[in-house]
Amino acid sequence: MKKTVFFLTTLAVLTGCEYTPMYKEGATPQETNVTQAQCNTFAANTVPPHIVTDWYPIYGANGQVIGSRPETYDINEGRRHTAVKNCMQEQGFTRASIPYCPKDALETNEYRPLPKSPPLTDTICAVRQSDGSRVLIDLSKPVN
């Protein structure tokens, strides 16, 4: 139990520290969004939902099967996400890990969102926006 909690906590921390988009150097946010959307549509059309129901046994207190319960899911869910990733890769995008910017850096200086995806260096980091999207900034280029 403790190991599980530790693992989940670690996973949450790791997930929170890194932004992991499909990335292409030189692409504008608009180009990235349009490619993402077109790949989403391609994947949705080529790998449509295929809903299946599995039945699992329900065991009584004495260990005997006393019934069954359904579990419904889309068998194509994973394949659809893979199709998006492959589509993006064909357009020159690869998965990148970009750290989120430290809060203190954002409090002391102001930065402009970068208009194009830059080469990933130690000074490039991501900022979460209020609408859930992210922008990239270069910590070596404050506005003020």
Added chain:
Amino acid sequence: MPGFARLFVTITACAVALTACAPTHFSGFVNPGTNVDTVNRDTAECDVEANTLFPAAVFTSTSYGGGYGYSPGYWGGWGSTVTARDVNAGMRNNHRTQCMALRGYQPYSFPICTQEQLAGRSYAPLSKSPTPGPTICVVTSPNGNMLIDLSKPI
């Protein structure tokens, strides 16, 4: 409870539920002084552009409620729900807003005129995009929506 009283309670409950769900605002764009035909044309062009660049893409996601464990009387798991949503909807809406912004429009949520406000009077649809104010509201109908100015009945 007598039959008619039960019926009355049911109808009242339904009316309250329907009123609670009815939209009270209409999301549109405003650029004061622009001719309505121009607004409609710009809106249609931005819609087409947004729909072309960000077409619908329905993705499912399965959530497993509960889990697996001992529930009074049996061991087992319970509950999974498959939901579907258009994963491009957010990007499409953002693009539409940006497209309209480039043409000088700001998104605006107009109130829908209430029957009390209309009070049986007639109004002509506005011919130009208005400056938002307390007298501007939207009349909805199956044939389309129109903006009116409550301070200018016919």
